[in-house]
Amino acid sequence: MKLLYYTRVPMDENLYAPKLADSVHFAFIEDGKALPLLHNSGVVYAKAVPGEMGVLHPYSLRDPWMMFADGLWHILARRIEVNGTPDASSEGMLLHFTSGDLIHFTEEALLPESADLAKGYAARGAAPVDGLELPEGCIPAGVIDIPEDVATRMRHRFTTPVNVANEVPACVEAASPADLRRVKARARYSDGSTVVKPVDWLLNDVDFATPGEYEVEGCVHQDRYEFPVAWHKADPAICRWEGKYYFISTNDLDGNHSLYIRQADSVPGLVTAQQHLILDTKTYPHLGNLLWAPEMHIIGGRLYIFHAGTPESFFCEQSHVMALKEGGNPINAADWEMPRRVVRPDGSMLYGEEGITLDMTVFWSAGRLYAAWSQRQFKPVDLGAWLYIAEIDPVNPWQLLTEPQVLTVPEYGWENNHTFVVEGPFALYREGRIYLSYSGALVDSTYVVGMLNMDDGADPLDPASWTKENYPLLTSRSVPGEYGPGHNAYVTDDDGLVWNTYHARPGLIPAGRPQTDGNADFGARSSGIRRVHFNVEGYPVLDMTEEIDLVPALKWVKTKVIVK
Numbered sequence: 001m002k003l004l005y006y007t008r009v010p011m012d013e014n015l016y017a018p019k020l021a022d023s024v025h026f027a028f029i030e031d032g033k034a035l036p037l038l039h040n041s042g043v044v045y046a047k048a049v050p051g052e053m054g055v056l057h058p059y060s061l062r063d064p065w066m067m068f069a070d071g072l073w074h075i076l077a078r079r080i081e082v083n084g085t086p087d088a089s090s091e092g093m094l095l096h097f098t099s100g101d102l103i104h105f106t107e108e109a110l111l112p113e114s115a116d117l118a119k120g121y122a123a124r125g126a127a128p129v130d131g132l133e134l135p136e137g138c139i140p141a142g143v144i145d146i147p148e149d150v151a152t153r154m155r156h157r158f159t160t161p162v163n164v165a166n167e168v169p170a171c172v173e174a175a176s177p178a179d180l181r182r183v184k185a186r187a188r189y190s191d192g193s194t195v196v197k198p199v200d201w202l203l204n205d206v207d208f209a210t211p212g213e214y215e216v217e218g219c220v221h222q223d224r225y226e227f228p229v230a231w232h233k234a235d236p237a238i239c240r241w242e243g244k245y246y247f248i249s250t251n252d253l254d255g256n257h258s259l260y261i262r263q264a265d266s267v268p269g270l271v272t273a274q275q276h277l278i279l280d281t282k283t284y285p286h287l288g289n290l291l292w293a294p295e296m297h298i299i300g301g302r303l304y305i306f307h308a309g310t311p312e313s314f315f316c317e318q319s320h321v322m323a324l325k326e327g328g329n330p331i332n333a334a335d336w337e338m339p340r341r342v343v344r345p346d347g348s349m350l351y352g353e354e355g356i357t358l359d360m361t362v363f364w365s366a367g368r369l370y371a372a373w374s375q376r377q378f379k380p381v382d383l384g385a386w387l388y389i390a391e392i393d394p395v396n397p398w399q400l401l402t403e404p405q406v407l408t409v410p411e412y413g414w415e416n417n418h419t420f421v422v423e424g425p426f427a428l429y430r431e432g433r434i435y436l437s438y439s440g441a442l443v444d445s446t447y448v449v450g451m452l453n454m455d456d457g458a459d460p461l462d463p464a465s466w467t468k469e470n471y472p473l474l475t476s477r478s479v480p481g482e483y484g485p486g487h488n489a490y491v492t493d494d495d496g497l498v499w500n501t502y503h504a505r506p507g508l509i510p511a512g513r514p515q516t517d518g519n520a521d522f523g524a525r526s527s528g529i530r531r532v533h534f535n536v537e538g539y540p541v542l543d544m545t546e547e548i549d550l551v552p553a554l555k556w557v558k559t560k561v562i563v564k
Contacts, residue, residue: 002144015445017446230526257290372388428490
Protein backbone atom coordinates (compact mmCIF):
# COMPACT_ATOMS: atom_id res chain seq x y z
CA MET A 1 0.00 0.00 0.00
CA LYS A 2 1.22 3.49 -0.85
CA LEU A 3 0.63 6.14 1.78
CA LEU A 4 0.53 9.85 0.99
CA TYR A 5 1.53 12.15 3.83
CA TYR A 6 0.81 15.85 3.64
CA THR A 7 -0.16 19.07 5.37
CA ARG A 8 -3.11 21.24 4.37
CA VAL A 9 -3.94 24.74 3.26
CA PRO A 10 -5.84 26.39 6.15
CA MET A 11 -9.49 27.23 5.66
CA ASP A 12 -11.62 29.77 7.51
CA GLU A 13 -10.39 30.11 11.10
CA ASN A 14 -13.63 28.57 12.40
CA LEU A 15 -13.54 25.62 10.01
CA TYR A 16 -9.92 24.48 9.66
CA ALA A 17 -7.47 26.83 11.33
CA PRO A 18 -3.68 26.85 10.74
CA LYS A 19 -3.19 25.01 14.06
CA LEU A 20 -5.01 22.09 12.45
CA ALA A 21 -3.75 22.39 8.88
CA ASP A 22 -0.07 22.47 9.95
CA SER A 23 0.02 18.83 11.03
CA VAL A 24 0.69 15.49 9.33
CA HIS A 25 -2.26 14.06 7.41
CA PHE A 26 -2.49 10.63 5.76
CA ALA A 27 -4.23 9.24 2.67
CA PHE A 28 -4.19 5.84 0.95
CA ILE A 29 -3.39 5.89 -2.76
CA GLU A 30 -5.84 3.64 -4.58
CA ASP A 31 -6.94 3.68 -8.24
CA GLY A 32 -5.40 7.05 -8.99
CA LYS A 33 -6.96 8.73 -5.97
CA ALA A 34 -5.63 9.74 -2.58
CA LEU A 35 -8.29 8.69 -0.09
CA PRO A 36 -7.89 10.79 3.08
CA LEU A 37 -7.98 9.21 6.51
CA LEU A 38 -9.66 10.67 9.59
CA HIS A 39 -11.98 12.85 7.47
CA ASN A 40 -8.98 14.69 6.00
CA SER A 41 -7.94 15.83 9.49
CA GLY A 42 -4.43 15.86 10.93
CA VAL A 43 -3.12 12.82 12.79
CA VAL A 44 0.33 13.93 14.02
CA TYR A 45 0.74 17.28 15.79
CA ALA A 46 3.67 19.09 17.39
CA LYS A 47 3.44 19.37 21.17
CA ALA A 48 3.29 22.61 23.09
CA VAL A 49 6.29 23.24 25.37
CA PRO A 50 6.04 24.60 28.94
CA GLY A 51 7.61 28.02 29.29
CA GLU A 52 7.95 30.61 32.01
CA MET A 53 5.66 29.93 35.00
CA GLY A 54 4.37 26.79 33.28
CA VAL A 55 2.61 28.62 30.46
CA LEU A 56 2.35 26.35 27.41
CA HIS A 57 3.94 27.61 24.20
CA PRO A 58 2.19 26.02 21.20
CA TYR A 59 3.95 24.89 18.03
CA SER A 60 2.97 23.54 14.63
CA LEU A 61 4.90 21.73 11.92
CA ARG A 62 5.57 21.84 8.18
CA ASP A 63 7.53 19.98 5.51
CA PRO A 64 7.24 16.47 7.00
CA TRP A 65 9.32 13.55 5.71
CA MET A 66 8.86 9.87 6.52
CA MET A 67 11.17 6.87 6.60
CA PHE A 68 11.39 3.38 8.14
CA ALA A 69 14.50 2.44 10.11
CA ASP A 70 15.44 0.15 13.01
CA GLY A 71 11.94 -1.31 13.19
CA LEU A 72 10.19 2.04 13.58
CA TRP A 73 8.52 4.61 11.41
CA HIS A 74 10.12 8.03 11.70
CA ILE A 75 8.63 11.42 10.81
CA LEU A 76 10.89 14.46 10.62
CA ALA A 77 9.51 17.97 10.18
CA ARG A 78 10.22 21.65 10.68
CA ARG A 79 8.84 23.06 13.91
CA ILE A 80 7.16 26.44 13.36
CA GLU A 81 5.36 29.02 15.40
CA VAL A 82 1.57 28.77 15.15
CA ASN A 83 1.51 31.98 13.09
CA GLY A 84 3.57 30.20 10.42
CA THR A 85 6.92 31.87 11.09
CA PRO A 86 10.10 29.83 11.75
CA ASP A 87 10.73 28.69 15.31
CA ALA A 88 14.01 30.34 16.27
CA SER A 89 14.47 28.06 19.28
CA SER A 90 14.76 24.96 17.07
CA GLU A 91 17.06 26.38 14.38
CA GLY A 92 19.25 23.58 13.00
CA MET A 93 16.96 20.99 14.60
CA LEU A 94 14.04 18.90 13.38
CA LEU A 95 10.93 17.59 15.06
CA HIS A 96 11.23 13.83 15.38
CA PHE A 97 8.31 11.42 15.82
CA THR A 98 8.50 7.63 16.05
CA SER A 99 5.77 5.03 15.66
CA GLY A 100 5.60 1.26 15.64
CA ASP A 101 2.18 1.07 13.98
CA LEU A 102 1.40 4.47 12.34
CA ILE A 103 -1.49 4.82 14.80
CA HIS A 104 0.32 5.99 17.93
CA PHE A 105 3.14 8.51 17.67
CA THR A 106 5.78 9.61 20.17
CA GLU A 107 7.45 13.00 19.87
CA GLU A 108 11.13 12.47 20.62
CA ALA A 109 13.77 15.07 21.47
CA LEU A 110 14.60 17.57 18.74
CA LEU A 111 16.97 15.96 16.23
CA PRO A 112 20.03 17.83 14.89
CA GLU A 113 19.95 18.16 11.11
CA SER A 114 23.48 16.75 11.12
CA ALA A 115 22.34 13.45 12.65
CA ASP A 116 22.60 10.31 10.49
CA LEU A 117 18.85 9.77 10.75
CA ALA A 118 18.24 13.23 9.28
CA LYS A 119 20.47 12.89 6.22
CA GLY A 120 17.59 11.87 3.99
CA TYR A 121 15.58 14.93 5.01
CA ALA A 122 17.79 17.40 3.15
CA ALA A 123 17.82 15.15 0.09
CA ARG A 124 14.07 14.62 -0.07
CA GLY A 125 12.46 15.46 -3.36
CA ALA A 126 9.00 16.55 -4.40
CA ALA A 127 6.17 14.15 -3.70
CA PRO A 128 5.38 11.93 -6.74
CA VAL A 129 1.74 12.93 -7.10
CA ASP A 130 1.43 13.86 -10.80
CA GLY A 131 -1.98 12.81 -12.10
CA LEU A 132 -3.18 11.87 -8.62
CA GLU A 133 -6.54 13.16 -7.36
CA LEU A 134 -5.60 14.84 -4.09
CA PRO A 135 -7.67 15.53 -0.95
CA GLU A 136 -9.08 19.01 -0.40
CA GLY A 137 -6.37 21.50 0.57
CA CYS A 138 -3.58 18.93 0.29
CA ILE A 139 0.03 20.16 0.32
CA PRO A 140 1.76 16.89 -0.64
CA ALA A 141 4.98 16.08 1.24
CA GLY A 142 5.76 12.53 0.17
CA VAL A 143 4.65 9.00 -0.60
CA ILE A 144 5.89 5.90 1.23
CA ASP A 145 5.19 2.19 0.90
CA ILE A 146 3.69 0.54 3.98
CA PRO A 147 2.91 -3.15 4.62
CA GLU A 148 -0.66 -4.33 4.13
CA ASP A 149 -1.05 -5.25 7.80
CA VAL A 150 -0.07 -1.72 8.84
CA ALA A 151 -2.46 -0.27 6.26
CA THR A 152 -5.25 -2.51 7.53
CA ARG A 153 -4.83 -1.27 11.10
CA MET A 154 -4.72 2.34 9.93
CA ARG A 155 -7.91 1.74 7.96
CA HIS A 156 -9.57 0.29 11.04
CA ARG A 157 -8.60 3.26 13.18
CA PHE A 158 -8.93 6.18 10.77
CA THR A 159 -11.98 5.28 8.68
CA THR A 160 -15.57 4.68 9.77
CA PRO A 161 -16.89 1.11 9.38
CA VAL A 162 -19.99 0.61 7.21
CA ASN A 163 -22.76 -1.95 7.65
CA VAL A 164 -22.31 -4.71 5.03
CA ALA A 165 -24.70 -7.45 6.21
CA ASN A 166 -27.34 -8.28 8.83
CA GLU A 167 -27.72 -11.95 9.71
CA VAL A 168 -30.40 -13.88 11.58
CA PRO A 169 -30.77 -17.64 12.12
CA ALA A 170 -32.16 -19.42 9.07
CA CYS A 171 -34.64 -21.30 11.25
CA VAL A 172 -35.97 -20.78 14.79
CA GLU A 173 -38.53 -22.42 17.04
CA ALA A 174 -41.05 -20.13 18.69
CA ALA A 175 -44.13 -20.82 20.76
CA SER A 176 -45.14 -17.20 21.28
CA PRO A 177 -44.47 -13.67 20.03
CA ALA A 178 -42.11 -13.23 22.99
CA ASP A 179 -39.96 -16.12 21.74
CA LEU A 180 -39.64 -14.50 18.31
CA ARG A 181 -38.80 -11.10 19.77
CA ARG A 182 -35.80 -12.69 21.46
CA VAL A 183 -34.37 -13.57 18.04
CA LYS A 184 -31.89 -10.83 17.15
CA ALA A 185 -29.72 -9.88 14.19
CA ARG A 186 -25.97 -9.79 14.03
CA ALA A 187 -24.95 -6.68 12.09
CA ARG A 188 -21.64 -7.00 10.27
CA TYR A 189 -19.37 -4.12 9.24
CA SER A 190 -16.69 -3.48 6.66
CA ASP A 191 -13.83 -3.82 9.14
CA GLY A 192 -15.00 -7.26 10.36
CA SER A 193 -16.66 -5.97 13.54
CA THR A 194 -20.15 -7.04 14.59
CA VAL A 195 -22.92 -6.00 16.96
CA VAL A 196 -26.17 -7.69 18.01
CA LYS A 197 -29.34 -5.67 17.40
CA PRO A 198 -33.04 -6.31 18.05
CA VAL A 199 -35.42 -7.01 15.17
CA ASP A 200 -38.97 -5.72 14.73
CA TRP A 201 -40.59 -8.93 13.44
CA LEU A 202 -43.86 -8.92 11.49
CA LEU A 203 -45.74 -11.07 14.00
CA ASN A 204 -48.98 -11.13 11.98
CA ASP A 205 -47.32 -13.60 9.60
CA VAL A 206 -47.29 -16.31 12.27
CA ASP A 207 -50.24 -18.17 13.80
CA PHE A 208 -48.80 -19.36 17.11
CA ALA A 209 -51.96 -21.43 17.75
CA THR A 210 -51.36 -23.56 14.66
CA PRO A 211 -48.26 -25.80 14.36
CA GLY A 212 -46.31 -25.39 11.14
CA GLU A 213 -43.53 -23.54 9.39
CA TYR A 214 -43.81 -19.83 8.60
CA GLU A 215 -41.50 -17.54 6.67
CA VAL A 216 -41.26 -14.28 8.59
CA GLU A 217 -39.78 -10.92 7.71
CA GLY A 218 -38.40 -8.41 10.16
CA CYS A 219 -36.71 -5.03 10.15
CA VAL A 220 -33.48 -4.67 12.09
CA HIS A 221 -34.30 -2.12 14.77
CA GLN A 222 -32.39 1.10 15.09
CA ASP A 223 -33.40 4.00 17.28
CA ARG A 224 -33.31 7.20 15.23
CA TYR A 225 -32.17 10.56 16.55
CA GLU A 226 -32.33 13.52 14.24
CA PHE A 227 -29.81 16.13 15.34
CA PRO A 228 -30.43 18.00 17.49
CA VAL A 229 -32.62 16.09 19.92
CA ALA A 230 -32.65 19.04 22.33
CA TRP A 231 -32.05 22.66 21.36
CA HIS A 232 -29.89 24.87 23.61
CA LYS A 233 -28.93 21.88 25.79
CA ALA A 234 -25.16 21.49 26.20
CA ASP A 235 -23.00 18.94 28.05
CA PRO A 236 -25.75 16.28 27.94
CA ALA A 237 -25.62 13.05 29.95
CA ILE A 238 -28.02 10.13 30.38
CA CYS A 239 -28.16 7.87 33.44
CA ARG A 240 -30.05 4.61 33.96
CA TRP A 241 -31.50 4.39 37.50
CA GLU A 242 -33.98 1.88 38.91
CA GLY A 243 -35.49 0.94 35.55
CA LYS A 244 -35.78 4.50 34.21
CA TYR A 245 -33.58 6.72 32.05
CA TYR A 246 -32.73 10.29 33.02
CA PHE A 247 -31.41 13.10 30.80
CA ILE A 248 -29.64 16.12 32.28
CA SER A 249 -27.66 18.96 30.69
CA THR A 250 -26.42 22.52 30.91
CA ASN A 251 -29.27 24.89 30.09
CA ASP A 252 -27.99 27.47 27.62
CA LEU A 253 -31.50 28.82 27.01
CA ASP A 254 -31.63 30.74 30.32
CA GLY A 255 -27.94 31.57 30.52
CA ASN A 256 -27.02 28.52 32.63
CA HIS A 257 -29.19 29.36 35.64
CA SER A 258 -31.12 26.10 36.03
CA LEU A 259 -30.83 22.32 35.86
CA TYR A 260 -33.69 20.22 34.48
CA ILE A 261 -34.13 16.46 34.36
CA ARG A 262 -36.14 14.38 31.90
CA GLN A 263 -37.38 10.90 32.82
CA ALA A 264 -38.48 8.11 30.44
CA ASP A 265 -38.72 4.33 30.13
CA SER A 266 -36.25 4.30 27.22
CA VAL A 267 -33.53 6.44 25.69
CA PRO A 268 -35.76 7.45 22.72
CA GLY A 269 -38.49 8.43 25.18
CA LEU A 270 -36.23 11.12 26.62
CA VAL A 271 -36.43 13.17 23.43
CA THR A 272 -40.04 14.17 24.07
CA ALA A 273 -40.17 13.70 27.85
CA GLN A 274 -41.32 16.52 30.13
CA GLN A 275 -38.64 18.60 31.84
CA HIS A 276 -38.54 18.84 35.64
CA LEU A 277 -36.68 21.65 37.41
CA ILE A 278 -34.47 20.28 40.19
CA LEU A 279 -32.09 23.17 40.88
CA ASP A 280 -31.75 26.84 39.96
CA THR A 281 -29.63 29.77 41.01
CA LYS A 282 -32.34 30.97 43.43
CA THR A 283 -32.27 27.80 45.53
CA TYR A 284 -29.03 28.24 47.48
CA PRO A 285 -26.95 31.39 48.10
CA HIS A 286 -23.68 29.54 47.43
CA LEU A 287 -24.94 28.60 43.93
CA GLY A 288 -26.39 31.91 42.83
CA ASN A 289 -24.93 31.95 39.32
CA LEU A 290 -23.84 29.66 36.45
CA LEU A 291 -24.87 26.02 36.91
CA TRP A 292 -22.79 23.94 34.51
CA ALA A 293 -22.12 20.45 33.23
CA PRO A 294 -24.25 18.13 35.41
CA GLU A 295 -23.75 14.36 35.38
CA MET A 296 -25.66 11.67 37.26
CA HIS A 297 -23.68 8.79 38.78
CA ILE A 298 -24.66 5.79 40.91
CA ILE A 299 -22.21 5.21 43.78
CA GLY A 300 -22.81 2.64 46.49
CA GLY A 301 -26.47 2.33 45.51
CA ARG A 302 -27.10 6.08 45.80
CA LEU A 303 -27.67 8.56 43.00
CA TYR A 304 -25.55 11.71 42.81
CA ILE A 305 -25.29 14.71 40.51
CA PHE A 306 -21.82 16.13 39.94
CA HIS A 307 -22.01 19.68 38.63
CA ALA A 308 -20.27 23.04 38.74
CA GLY A 309 -21.65 26.21 40.27
CA THR A 310 -20.79 29.54 41.81
CA PRO A 311 -22.51 32.55 43.39
CA GLU A 312 -20.23 34.82 41.39
CA SER A 313 -18.69 34.92 37.89
CA PHE A 314 -17.14 32.36 35.55
CA PHE A 315 -13.79 32.94 37.27
CA CYS A 316 -15.16 31.41 40.50
CA GLU A 317 -16.88 28.26 39.15
CA GLN A 318 -16.29 25.18 41.35
CA SER A 319 -17.23 21.47 41.39
CA HIS A 320 -20.11 20.35 43.64
CA VAL A 321 -21.88 17.07 44.41
CA MET A 322 -25.63 16.73 45.12
CA ALA A 323 -27.07 13.51 46.59
CA LEU A 324 -30.56 12.10 46.10
CA LYS A 325 -32.21 11.49 49.47
CA GLU A 326 -32.89 7.90 50.45
CA GLY A 327 -36.02 6.74 48.63
CA GLY A 328 -36.18 10.02 46.70
CA ASN A 329 -37.54 10.62 43.22
CA PRO A 330 -34.93 12.18 40.86
CA ILE A 331 -37.49 14.45 39.17
CA ASN A 332 -38.60 15.96 42.51
CA ALA A 333 -36.42 18.93 43.46
CA ALA A 334 -37.22 18.52 47.17
CA ASP A 335 -35.75 15.01 47.13
CA TRP A 336 -32.23 16.28 46.45
CA GLU A 337 -29.88 17.25 49.26
CA MET A 338 -28.04 20.58 49.21
CA PRO A 339 -25.01 20.45 46.88
CA ARG A 340 -21.65 20.22 48.63
CA ARG A 341 -18.46 21.71 47.28
CA VAL A 342 -15.70 19.18 46.54
CA VAL A 343 -12.87 19.19 49.10
CA ARG A 344 -9.31 17.88 49.37
CA PRO A 345 -8.19 15.11 51.77
CA ASP A 346 -7.61 17.67 54.56
CA GLY A 347 -11.08 19.18 54.13
CA SER A 348 -9.90 22.35 52.39
CA MET A 349 -11.58 23.47 49.19
CA LEU A 350 -10.50 21.73 46.00
CA TYR A 351 -9.37 25.02 44.53
CA GLY A 352 -9.25 28.52 45.96
CA GLU A 353 -9.11 31.97 44.44
CA GLU A 354 -6.49 31.07 41.86
CA GLY A 355 -8.92 29.48 39.41
CA ILE A 356 -11.87 27.20 38.70
CA THR A 357 -12.86 23.52 38.69
CA LEU A 358 -15.67 22.00 36.63
CA ASP A 359 -16.81 19.01 34.55
CA MET A 360 -16.11 16.49 37.31
CA THR A 361 -16.83 12.86 36.44
CA VAL A 362 -16.18 9.58 38.27
CA PHE A 363 -15.15 6.06 37.27
CA TRP A 364 -14.14 2.81 38.96
CA SER A 365 -10.93 0.84 38.55
CA ALA A 366 -9.85 -2.19 40.61
CA GLY A 367 -12.57 -1.48 43.16
CA ARG A 368 -11.51 2.13 43.78
CA LEU A 369 -13.38 5.27 42.79
CA TYR A 370 -11.65 8.07 40.92
CA ALA A 371 -12.67 11.57 39.90
CA ALA A 372 -11.40 13.41 36.84
CA TRP A 373 -12.15 17.07 36.22
CA SER A 374 -11.06 20.22 34.41
CA GLN A 375 -9.14 22.81 36.40
CA ARG A 376 -7.95 26.21 35.23
CA GLN A 377 -5.42 28.43 36.96
CA PHE A 378 -5.97 32.15 36.41
CA LYS A 379 -3.55 33.56 38.99
CA PRO A 380 -0.74 34.53 38.81
CA VAL A 381 -1.00 33.59 35.11
CA ASP A 382 -3.65 31.86 33.01
CA LEU A 383 -2.45 28.32 32.24
CA GLY A 384 -5.60 27.26 30.43
CA ALA A 385 -7.78 24.34 31.51
CA TRP A 386 -6.02 21.06 32.33
CA LEU A 387 -7.45 17.67 33.30
CA TYR A 388 -6.77 16.52 36.85
CA ILE A 389 -7.40 13.23 38.65
CA ALA A 390 -7.66 11.94 42.25
CA GLU A 391 -9.12 9.03 44.18
CA ILE A 392 -12.35 9.91 46.00
CA ASP A 393 -14.36 8.52 48.88
CA PRO A 394 -17.29 6.37 47.64
CA VAL A 395 -19.21 7.04 50.87
CA ASN A 396 -18.76 10.81 50.69
CA PRO A 397 -17.95 11.41 47.00
CA TRP A 398 -17.32 15.12 47.50
CA GLN A 399 -14.21 14.16 49.49
CA LEU A 400 -10.90 13.48 47.72
CA LEU A 401 -8.71 10.75 49.23
CA THR A 402 -5.55 11.75 47.36
CA GLU A 403 -4.10 15.07 46.29
CA PRO A 404 -5.03 16.20 42.75
CA GLN A 405 -2.52 15.55 40.01
CA VAL A 406 -2.37 16.47 36.35
CA LEU A 407 -3.84 13.91 33.95
CA THR A 408 -3.25 15.75 30.66
CA VAL A 409 -2.76 19.27 29.29
CA PRO A 410 -3.87 20.99 26.04
CA GLU A 411 -0.59 20.33 24.27
CA TYR A 412 -1.77 19.67 20.69
CA GLY A 413 -3.10 22.23 18.22
CA TRP A 414 -6.55 20.67 18.24
CA GLU A 415 -6.65 21.02 22.05
CA ASN A 416 -5.48 24.64 22.19
CA ASN A 417 -7.27 25.99 19.11
CA HIS A 418 -8.69 29.44 20.02
CA THR A 419 -8.02 28.71 23.71
CA PHE A 420 -5.99 26.27 25.84
CA VAL A 421 -8.66 23.90 27.18
CA VAL A 422 -9.16 20.23 27.93
CA GLU A 423 -12.41 19.44 29.77
CA GLY A 424 -15.52 17.26 29.90
CA PRO A 425 -14.00 13.82 30.72
CA PHE A 426 -16.26 10.75 30.81
CA ALA A 427 -15.36 7.06 31.12
CA LEU A 428 -16.40 4.15 28.92
CA TYR A 429 -15.51 0.53 29.78
CA ARG A 430 -14.83 -2.04 27.06
CA GLU A 431 -13.10 -5.44 27.12
CA GLY A 432 -10.76 -4.72 30.00
CA ARG A 433 -9.95 -1.13 29.07
CA ILE A 434 -11.14 2.23 30.33
CA TYR A 435 -11.62 4.86 27.64
CA LEU A 436 -11.74 8.39 29.00
CA SER A 437 -12.96 10.76 26.33
CA TYR A 438 -12.63 14.50 26.84
CA SER A 439 -13.10 17.72 24.88
CA GLY A 440 -10.59 20.30 23.75
CA ALA A 441 -10.31 23.84 22.34
CA LEU A 442 -12.88 26.62 22.59
CA VAL A 443 -16.57 25.70 22.83
CA ASP A 444 -17.18 27.04 19.32
CA SER A 445 -17.10 25.35 15.92
CA THR A 446 -13.55 24.13 16.64
CA TYR A 447 -14.50 22.06 19.73
CA VAL A 448 -13.37 18.41 19.45
CA VAL A 449 -13.29 15.09 21.34
CA GLY A 450 -10.00 13.44 22.30
CA MET A 451 -9.28 10.15 24.04
CA LEU A 452 -7.18 8.71 26.84
CA ASN A 453 -7.28 4.99 27.62
CA MET A 454 -5.71 2.51 30.04
CA ASP A 455 -5.99 -1.10 31.17
CA ASP A 456 -8.77 -1.49 33.71
CA GLY A 457 -6.93 -2.29 36.94
CA ALA A 458 -3.83 -0.23 36.18
CA ASP A 459 -3.15 2.73 38.46
CA PRO A 460 -5.11 5.71 37.09
CA LEU A 461 -2.94 8.07 39.17
CA ASP A 462 0.20 6.95 37.31
CA PRO A 463 0.53 8.96 34.08
CA ALA A 464 2.35 6.00 32.50
CA SER A 465 -0.87 3.96 32.73
CA TRP A 466 -2.60 6.14 30.16
CA THR A 467 -2.27 6.21 26.37
CA LYS A 468 -3.19 9.57 24.85
CA GLU A 469 -4.18 9.70 21.19
CA ASN A 470 -2.35 12.30 19.09
CA TYR A 471 -5.49 13.23 17.16
CA PRO A 472 -9.17 14.07 17.86
CA LEU A 473 -11.80 11.37 17.38
CA LEU A 474 -14.73 13.70 16.72
CA THR A 475 -14.56 17.08 14.97
CA SER A 476 -16.64 19.39 12.78
CA ARG A 477 -15.43 17.29 9.83
CA SER A 478 -16.72 14.00 11.25
CA VAL A 479 -20.45 14.44 10.58
CA PRO A 480 -21.70 17.05 8.08
CA GLY A 481 -23.80 19.76 9.68
CA GLU A 482 -22.56 19.19 13.24
CA TYR A 483 -20.02 21.84 14.24
CA GLY A 484 -17.90 21.73 17.37
CA PRO A 485 -19.04 18.34 18.73
CA GLY A 486 -17.98 17.60 22.27
CA HIS A 487 -18.57 17.21 26.00
CA ASN A 488 -19.93 13.72 25.53
CA ALA A 489 -21.14 11.00 27.91
CA TYR A 490 -22.22 7.36 27.51
CA VAL A 491 -25.13 5.15 28.53
CA THR A 492 -25.92 1.48 27.84
CA ASP A 493 -29.54 0.62 26.98
CA ASP A 494 -31.65 -2.47 27.69
CA ASP A 495 -30.33 -4.18 24.53
CA GLY A 496 -26.70 -3.71 25.57
CA LEU A 497 -26.10 -0.99 22.96
CA VAL A 498 -23.93 1.96 24.01
CA TRP A 499 -25.08 5.50 23.16
CA ASN A 500 -23.04 8.68 23.06
CA THR A 501 -24.67 11.94 24.12
CA TYR A 502 -22.87 15.09 23.01
CA HIS A 503 -23.51 18.65 22.02
CA ALA A 504 -22.70 20.38 18.74
CA ARG A 505 -23.90 23.34 16.71
CA PRO A 506 -26.35 22.75 13.82
CA GLY A 507 -24.79 25.34 11.53
CA LEU A 508 -27.93 27.37 11.04
CA ILE A 509 -30.19 29.11 13.54
CA PRO A 510 -33.85 28.20 12.90
CA ALA A 511 -36.27 31.09 12.53
CA GLY A 512 -37.64 32.23 15.87
CA ARG A 513 -34.96 30.54 17.96
CA PRO A 514 -32.70 32.86 19.96
CA GLN A 515 -28.93 32.76 19.84
CA THR A 516 -27.80 32.48 23.45
CA ASP A 517 -24.04 32.18 23.22
CA GLY A 518 -21.10 32.96 20.94
CA ASN A 519 -20.08 31.57 17.55
CA ALA A 520 -23.40 32.76 16.15
CA ASP A 521 -22.72 31.65 12.58
CA PHE A 522 -22.91 28.02 13.73
CA GLY A 523 -26.00 28.15 15.94
CA ALA A 524 -26.57 27.30 19.58
CA ARG A 525 -25.05 24.37 21.41
CA SER A 526 -27.61 21.58 21.18
CA SER A 527 -27.70 17.90 22.14
CA GLY A 528 -27.29 14.87 19.94
CA ILE A 529 -27.40 11.11 20.49
CA ARG A 530 -25.50 8.55 18.37
CA ARG A 531 -24.66 4.87 18.86
CA VAL A 532 -21.11 4.06 19.90
CA HIS A 533 -19.69 1.34 17.68
CA PHE A 534 -16.60 -0.67 18.57
CA ASN A 535 -14.31 -1.51 15.68
CA VAL A 536 -12.77 -4.91 15.04
CA GLU A 537 -10.04 -4.10 17.58
CA GLY A 538 -12.58 -3.01 20.20
CA TYR A 539 -11.82 0.71 19.87
CA PRO A 540 -14.74 3.19 20.19
CA VAL A 541 -16.12 4.72 16.99
CA LEU A 542 -18.01 7.97 17.64
CA ASP A 543 -18.78 9.11 14.09
CA MET A 544 -20.93 6.23 12.76
CA THR A 545 -24.08 7.89 11.46
CA GLU A 546 -27.41 6.06 11.16
CA GLU A 547 -27.28 5.52 7.39
CA ILE A 548 -23.99 3.59 7.61
CA ASP A 549 -24.77 1.98 10.98
CA LEU A 550 -27.75 0.30 9.35
CA VAL A 551 -27.66 0.54 5.56
CA PRO A 552 -31.32 0.93 4.44
CA ALA A 553 -31.01 -1.68 1.68
CA LEU A 554 -29.90 -4.28 4.25
CA LYS A 555 -32.34 -3.65 7.09
CA TRP A 556 -34.92 -6.32 6.14
CA VAL A 557 -34.19 -9.91 7.21
CA LYS A 558 -36.05 -13.25 6.97
CA THR A 559 -36.22 -16.42 9.01
CA LYS A 560 -38.28 -19.61 9.10
CA VAL A 561 -40.32 -19.93 12.28
CA ILE A 562 -41.30 -23.42 13.42
CA VAL A 563 -44.35 -23.57 15.67
CA LYS A 564 -44.86 -26.96 17.33
